[in-house]
Amino acid sequence: MSVLARFAVTALSAVPAAGAWAEQSSVNLQTPVTSVATEIYDMHTLMMIICLVIFVAVFGVMFWSVFHHRKSKGAVAAHFHENTMVEIAWTVIPVLILLGMAWPATKTVISMKDTSNPDITIKATGYQWKWGYNYIKGEGEGIQFVSNMSTPQDQIQGRAAKGEHYLLEVDNPVVVPVGKKVRILLTANDVIHAWWVPALGVKQDAIPGFIRDTWFRADKEGVYRGNCAELCGKDHGFMPIEVHVLSADKYSAWVADQQGKLAATKEDPNKEWALQELVAKGEQVFAANCAACHQADGKGMPPAFPPLDGSPIVQGDKAEQIKVVMQGRDGTAMAAFGKQLSATDLAAVITYTRNAWSNQTGEAIQPAEITAALN
Amino acid sequence: MSAVTPDQVHDDHHHHGPTGLMRWITTTNHKDIGTMYLIFSFIMFLSGGVMALTIRAELFQPGMQIVQPEFFNQLTTMHGLVMVFGAIMPAFVGFANWMLPLMIGASDMAFARMNNWSFWLLPVAAILLIGSFFVPGGATAAGWTLYAPLSVQMGMGMDLTIFAVHIMGISSIMGAINIVVTVLNMRAPGMTMMKMPLFCWTWLITAYLLIAVMPVLAGAVTMILTDRHFGTSFFNAAGGGDPVLYQHVFWFFGHPEVYIMILPAFGIVSEIIPTFARKPLFGYASMVYATASIAILSFVVWAHHMFTTGMPAATQLFFMYATMLIAVPTGVKVFNWVATMWRGSMTFETPMLWATGFIFVFTMGGFTGLICAIAPIDIQVQDTYYVVAHFHYVLVAGSLFALFAGAYYWLPKWTGVMYSEFIGKLHFWCSIIFFNITFFPMHFLGLAGMPRRIPDYALQFADFNALASIGAFGFGLSQLIFIVAVVKCVRGDGKKAAASPWEDAQGLEWTVPSPAPHHTFEIPPVVK
Numbered sequence: 001m002s003v004l005a006r007f008a009v010t011a012l013s014a015v016p017a018a019g020a021w022a023e024q025s026s027v028n029l030q031t032p033v034t035s036v037a038t039e040i041y042d043m044h045t046l047m048m049i050i051c052l053v054i055f056v057a058v059f060g061v062m063f064w065s066v067f068h069h070r071k072s073k074g075a076v077a078a079h080f081h082e083n084t085m086v087e088i089a090w091t092v093i094p095v096l097i098l099l100g101m102a103w104p105a106t107k108t109v110i111s112m113k114d115t116s117n118p119d120i121t122i123k124a125t126g127y128q129w130k131w132g133y134n135y136i137k138g139e140g141e142g143i144q145f146v147s148n149m150s151t152p153q154d155q156i157q158g159r160a161a162k163g164e165h166y167l168l169e170v171d172n173p174v175v176v177p178v179g180k181k182v183r184i185l186l187t188a189n190d191v192i193h194a195w196w197v198p199a200l201g202v203k204q205d206a207i208p209g210f211i212r213d214t215w216f217r218a219d220k221e222g223v224y225r226g227n228c229a230e231l232c233g234k235d236h237g238f239m240p241i242e243v244h245v246l247s248a249d250k251y252s253a254w255v256a257d258q259q260g261k262l263a264a265t266k267e268d269p270n271k272e273w274a275l276q277e278l279v280a281k282g283e284q285v286f287a288a289n290c291a292a293c294h295q296a297d298g299k300g301m302p303p304a305f306p307p308l309d310g311s312p313i314v315q316g317d318k319a320e321q322i323k324v325v326m327q328g329r330d331g332t333a334m335a336a337f338g339k340q341l342s343a344t345d346l347a348a349v350i351t352y353t354r355n356a357w358s359n360q361t362g363e364a365i366q367p368a369e370i371t372a373a374l375n
Numbered sequence: 376m377s378a379v380t381p382d383q384v385h386d387d388h389h390h391h392g393p394t395g396l397m398r399w400i401t402t403t404n405h406k407d408i409g410t411m412y413l414i415f416s417f418i419m420f421l422s423g424g425v426m427a428l429t430i431r432a433e434l435f436q437p438g439m440q441i442v443q444p445e446f447f448n449q450l451t452t453m454h455g456l457v458m459v460f461g462a463i464m465p466a467f468v469g470f471a472n473w474m475l476p477l478m479i480g481a482s483d484m485a486f487a488r489m490n491n492w493s494f495w496l497l498p499v500a501a502i503l504l505i506g507s508f509f510v511p512g513g514a515t516a517a518g519w520t521l522y523a524p525l526s527v528q529m530g531m532g533m534d535l536t537i538f539a540v541h542i543m544g545i546s547s548i549m550g551a552i553n554i555v556v557t558v559l560n561m562r563a564p565g566m567t568m569m570k571m572p573l574f575c576w577t578w579l580i581t582a583y584l585l586i587a588v589m590p591v592l593a594g595a596v597t598m599i600l601t602d603r604h605f606g607t608s609f610f611n612a613a614g615g616g617d618p619v620l621y622q623h624v625f626w627f628f629g630h631p632e633v634y635i636m637i638l639p640a641f642g643i644v645s646e647i648i649p650t651f652a653r654k655p656l657f658g659y660a661s662m663v664y665a666t667a668s669i670a671i672l673s674f675v676v677w678a679h680h681m682f683t684t685g686m687p688a689a690t691q692l693f694f695m696y697a698t699m700l701i702a703v704p705t706g707v708k709v710f711n712w713v714a715t716m717w718r719g720s721m722t723f724e725t726p727m728l729w730a731t732g733f734i735f736v737f738t739m740g741g742f743t744g745l746i747c748a749i750a751p752i753d754i755q756v757q758d759t760y761y762v763v764a765h766f767h768y769v770l771v772a773g774s775l776f777a778l779f780a781g782a783y784y785w786l787p788k789w790t791g792v793m794y795s796e797f798i799g800k801l802h803f804w805c806s807i808i809f810f811n812i813t814f815f816p817m818h819f820l821g822l823a824g825m826p827r828r829i830p831d832y833a834l835q836f837a838d839f840n841a842l843a844s845i846g847a848f849g850f851g852l853s854q855l856i857f858i859v860a861v862v863k864c865v866r867g868d869g870k871k872a873a874a875s876p877w878e879d880a881q882g883l884e885w886t887v888p889s890p891a892p893h894h895t896f897e898i899p900p901v902v903k
Contacts, residue, residue: 026835027819029755040751044822047749051742058713059735065716066731070723071653077720081655090710091703098699101749106692108751113688156831158438166437168833186685191525192618194683194758198824203754205684207619208524209612212685227826229683229758231518233525234445237829303511304445304530331603333528 030198033220033245037201039108047101054097112201115215118183120176126186126193126206126228127340128333129235129292133174136185140255143262145172146340148288149238156238168225173242176218177251183215190335191233197226197243205230218245233333234304235292269343269371275351275364282352285345290353293333298357305333309357318354318365322373325350338374343367400495403487404893405472408494410789412469413782415497419461422505424851426454431813431847434840439831447830448516449508449532455519456536459636460543461501463774467639468493468550470781471578473789475554477884477891478572480563480900485556486549493549500542507532507539518828520629521595523610523621527602534603537596544589551585554578563883565902569663572882573656576663577642580670584631584638587674592628595621619684626677634673637769638666640777641708644730646882647784648712651727652719653879658711665704665711672701682753691750698748702741709738724877725799729780732807733773740768743818758828761821767814772807779806779857787872790864791890798860805853812846 024030032038069075120138124131127146135143150171154160163169176182186195186206195214196203204214218224226241246254273281287296290308294300298309308314313321325346326338337346347367354361393401402408430450433441442450472490476483484490507514512530515521526533558579562571598621601607608614610621641662649656656662678686678694712734721727743765747753756762779802786794816839821827825836832840863869875885883902887895 024823024835026823026839029822030824036751037755040755043749044746044752044755047746047752051745055738055742058709058738062713062716062731062734065713065719066721066723069652069717069719069721071720072722075718075720077653078718079654080718081657081659081715082661083714086714087658087661087707091707094703094706098702101745102696102699105695105749105751109691109695110688112751112754113691156439158440162437162834164834166834167831191528192522196758196826198755201751201755203683203757207612207684210617210619214685226824227829229826231448231522231525231758231828233516233528234448236448237444237826237831301443301445304513331527 032201033199033218033222033224034201034216035219036108036112036216037199039104039111040201043104043108046104050097050101112214115183115213117181118215119180121183121185122174122176123185123187124174124195124206126188126190126195126232126239128190128233128335129228129239131170131193131195131228131239131241132189132340133172138180139177139252140258143255143258145258146288147172147174147242149240151238165225167238168227168240168242170240170242173223173244175244175246175251175254177248178218178221178245179248181215181217183213186212186214189340190333192230193228193232193239194230195226195241196229197224197241199224200226200243203229218243221245221247238292269367271344272366273344273347273364275355275362278348278351278364279355281344282348282350283356285341285349286352286356289337289341290349298353298359308353309359311359314353314359315361318350318363318369319373321350321354322346322365322370326370326373343370343374346370401491403483403491405476405484405487405490406789406891406893408484408490409469409471409473411494412465412472412497415494415501416462416464416466416469419457419465419501421854423454423457423462424854426450426457428847428851430454431844433830434832435844436841437832437834437837442830444830445516446513448518448828449514451828452516452518452521453504453508453514456504456540457501458770459519459632460540461497461504463636463770463778464543464547465497466778467578467581467636467774468547470574470639470643470778470785471550471554474785474884475557475575475578476561477788477887477895478575478882479558479561479566480883480896480902481557481561482894482896482899484553485561486553489549490553493546493553496542496546496549500539500546503535503539503542507535510535520622520625521599522625523599523602523618526599527610534600537600540596541593544593547585547589551582551589554582555586558582563896563899563902569660570902572642573645573659573662573666574639574642577638577645577666580666581635581638584635584670584673588628588631588635591624592632595624595628598624619681622681622684623678626680627674629680630677631670631673633766633769634669636774638670640733640774641666643777643781643784644712644733647726647730647780648715650784650877650880651724651730652716652721654715654719655881656711657714657717658707661707662711665707668704669701672697672704676701679748679750679753682750683757695748695750699745702745702748705741709734709741722878724783725794725796725803726780726784728800728803729776729783732803733776733780736772736776736807736810737769740765740773743768756821758826759821760817760825760827763827764814764817764821767817771814772810776806779803782857783860784877785884786861786864787876788884788887788889788891790867791872791888792864792867793870793872793876794860794864795869798856798863802853802856802860805856806850809846809849809853813843813850814846816840816842816846 029041032041121136123134131147147170150169155162186204188206188208193206200216202214202216224243228239293305294308300307328334328336344367347365347370351365510531515529515533515536517526598609608616610616610618676698679698820839872889874888
């Protein structure tokens, strides 16, 4: 079990608010935990009340008429067909009601857009189909990780019972301190994604080639879950977001833990790996990054996602395969992994595909070769 | 004013035209073409319905059971495209073809041959669109909005869709030009603009919207095409483009498109309510002005579909205020309909039931539209099932219900036979009940946090999804009742309809016999 996962468990048991998801109303917006989300929640309630009043008034009149002004009840049709005063009234009064609605909405829009003076800045990058996070400023600077959905395929395919947080759980959650202004910078690597956590009142598209930003300040510790909200291809429904809001102390502990882990796993890029080591490591990298399209059995889902098992590229010249993996293929879902994965991971996953299924080239690609290809 | 073409003058020659299939392929008669539009759109409605039911079957329970995620995305995409471009839009054009000449006392549409051409493009487009399921890689799965860069990633199904959109766009533009020219030039003597039935007004304004925005859509999809195949970078930041540009161009088309699909519905309802309330339409002039206001406002609200793309606060506020304003003319319309019913002498034959149902359910869609217009609330509900509920309330309960209202209203004129009231009422009650079972729970799903366009969902959404799926199958099956009602009329199984089967129907269409003869108003009637 990873350190992060253990942390998740402690956070879950320590913070009573973590149960908020379970107590969540199933017919209304999620319980808000930021000022913006609270304003949205209250504004929605107000709008619902105004709409309901108008609804009852208008349809009260209509159904009164429907039941009383019937020919079968002897109603005789009147002949009026206009009334300037009435028509002006029902044009002007709605305008006034709308002005009343626009006022609080304007205030909230302005505060939503104020991303200035954050305590912590995190960059979130949307990939097909996972999120990458870089802590770029504030406490925790330098931490980076990739966050994949952790719900097993067996649960999705109905071969195992579904867990409590089915489809809303990840391997590496975003962790932030309570009460601090967190600015999220968003971008994407391939297509448009959207980073959405309802309880935080945040939804912002992640647009490839551009940076957008948004912010939140969580008032309550807990675990808040969300999804990618913009259709981004095959596994759009399977790239959740999990945010753990911790107390300042616990957050500092998490940061120390992460930074220690980062230092420990720093690999020597010039290390010579044995074929078996690379294949074993590569299998894990493949499962996390490649199997969604190319499938665990390497058969792919042709023609959109071609098979790797028996592929002439995978069995052929390694330089060509390294190029495809590092630079991606334009106009397809094949991403450029050169910037996403470490040289060691790239070497491992390429070695794995060249020595898995029916591909038995017996070649080991060393991280140094990847570094050379990068330059 | 009588701009009749030579082949219409010689009425007695029409029997010598081609028969059988060739009659339908070569026809230039507005009634034949109207009928073909209506049949085509109903076939597309059923195809899109089958896709919707497959989607609902997959979403009946959490987990993946019936389709794979990739195919699921193809289904949601094609369901949208088929329903918008194949079912709703052509159905309204079918009504325009049938009814506009009859309502304004014209002998036919202004450009009869172009009318034939604009219909026969549609089956070609439909074959490209539906056929794209069977090409390698399947149909496009980028959503009906075809957002770049996802649409740039798609297989050749995307190219087929682009060409289908081009062809349907050409068809729509030709149809729209025809309608504008017909309404402006071919009205019977004495039929001034402000004496036209409201359906003519709403369609005239709709036709202008079509001419304005269909080329914009064509431009948007052409840019996708060149980004895909010819090395341009309109939507690729690496080449100096911007993915959000696509959304601006698309929604500049897309928002007027929403009104293209609802304004003619307003027109149909405005014909039916006065007939069955036995009272003239309240506020005719304000209805015309409201329709025009909605059409003009529709060009300045497009970015409310894009509140989450991250625009400056000032832009967000502008689009929020402009969008909220649309509630005013829309409200005026609803108030006018209610005022028309007020102190009328109402009966509730099937068309009136559908029209009353339309006002009730469409207005709910209007309210959720207002809630979506509030930018901060939209941040929460954008791309969730709340939006799915909202636009089905206006497109199904709005456009589709009005189409059914109009179909029952004019079926006696089209076929010469009264439909069965029992079957019509059964169709209405099943539809409105199952419609609400299907779509009402989607508001709750969206508020509680379920994104749209996902093939599988978290466990807390299971109950409402199961309910929505049950409702969807009920709604889908209810539509088969309509086939029974129409087939009975076409086969002559029912009471013979008089020229004016309704007690207090106004309008020139009721002065010609039922069924309307092949050629009508060869000598223009005089309107007092």
